[in-house]
Amino acid sequence: MPAASRFDIAAVDVRAPDAPMAFTRSLHDTGFAVLRHHPIDPDLIARLYQGWAAVFAIPDIDDYLFDPVTQDGYFPFRSENARDSTVKDLKAFFHVYPGTRLPPALAADTMALYQDLLTLGALLLGWLQDHLPPAIRDRLTEPLPAMLAGSMQSLFRVLHYPALPADIEPGAVRAAAHEDINLITLLVAGTAPGLEACDRTGIWHAVPCDPGMIVVNGGDMLAVATDGYLPATPHRVVNPPAGQDVARQSMPMFLHPRPEVVLAPGLTAGAFLDQRLREIGLKP
Numbered sequence: 001m002p003a004a005s006r007f008d009i010a011a012v013d014v015r016a017p018d019a020p021m022a023f024t025r026s027l028h029d030t031g032f033a034v035l036r037h038h039p040i041d042p043d044l045i046a047r048l049y050q051g052w053a054a055v056f057a058i059p060d061i062d063d064y065l066f067d068p069v070t071q072d073g074y075f076p077f078r079s080e081n082a083r084d085s086t087v088k089d090l091k092a093f094f095h096v097y098p099g100t101r102l103p104p105a106l107a108a109d110t111m112a113l114y115q116d117l118l119t120l121g122a123l124l125l126g127w128l129q130d131h132l133p134p135a136i137r138d139r140l141t142e143p144l145p146a147m148l149a150g151s152m153q154s155l156f157r158v159l160h161y162p163a164l165p166a167d168i169e170p171g172a173v174r175a176a177a178h179e180d181i182n183l184i185t186l187l188v189a190g191t192a193p194g195l196e197a198c199d200r201t202g203i204w205h206a207v208p209c210d211p212g213m214i215v216v217n218g219g220d221m222l223a224v225a226t227d228g229y230l231p232a233t234p235h236r237v238v239n240p241p242a243g244q245d246v247a248r249q250s251m252p253m254f255l256h257p258r259p260e261v262v263l264a265p266g267l268t269a270g271a272f273l274d275q276r277l278r279e280i281g282l283k284p
């Protein structure tokens with residue numbers, strides 16, 4: 001098969017000796033990898049999915065309406081569009097940063113998962129750092145894990161895709177095709193299928209979504225910093241097929257550098273982020 005049409009998202013056993021190499025190769029080849037045997041407590045994930053489903057179902061969630069300056073809190077259904085889309089996505093979400101006001105019953109577990117994903121993410125950035133070709137590594141203004149150290153910008157997003165409403169606009173989907181903005185994203189596997197990634201020839205592939213797994217993908221900041229060696233692959237969440245229309249939950253953690261980190265000559269992470277937030281309709 002020609003190399004251009006191969007798209008094998010590796011399932012990486014985090015405990016295997018070759019995990020760092022296999023992870024880096026998969027991120028280079030596809031922009032994605034899927035982690036098995038990761039260290040995050042499955043009971044913590046199950047409790048959070050259950051607890052957040054209940055929160056999204058009550059009108060009181062409006063008390064947590066997002067703050068346009070700090071960008072944290074609850075973003076109601078149809079708040080965000082993909083960069084090239086005028087139609088809003090069919091999703092609601094809650095943005096969590098350190099210090100975000102949270103529903104009290106969920107605060108401790110949510111921040112525990114935030115921290116666990118941050119720790120795992122720093123390990124994964126270290127794997128990438130160690131396995132980059134030297135010419136790419138030499139371009140970095142600081143090592144990838146150091147870009148994250150002390151950053152308060154990493155964003156934990158609790159996503160809730162309700163069962164589809166009857167009145168959806170033509171072309172509206174759960175999440176339109178987009179690339180993530182950040183370094184890497186750790187996505188706690190969704191509660192239902194739907195996530196797809198696009199290969200370099202434009203063909204979409206379902207991303208394996210076993211409930212025990214964590215999906216990792218590279219974002220635009222990583223692509224810029226590595227001159228495209230670690231690409232930001234477009235992905236989307238498609239609507240459920242007729243007859244299987246259930247709500248879907250997922251929990252991505254977007255790992256962001258400190259704002260002053262220089263991604264490429266003349267381009268800081270802070271300036272890059274501001275520009276992208278305007279494009280997706282989250283910042284005026």
Ligand SMILES: O=C(O)CCC(=O)C(=O)O
Nearest residue numbers: 159175190195237250252
């Ligand atoms: O819900 C998912 O599985 C993916 C969500 C996503 O790509 C995002 O929020 O950036």
Ligand SMILES: [Fe+2]
Nearest residue numbers: 178179180235
């Ligand atoms: Fe995404």
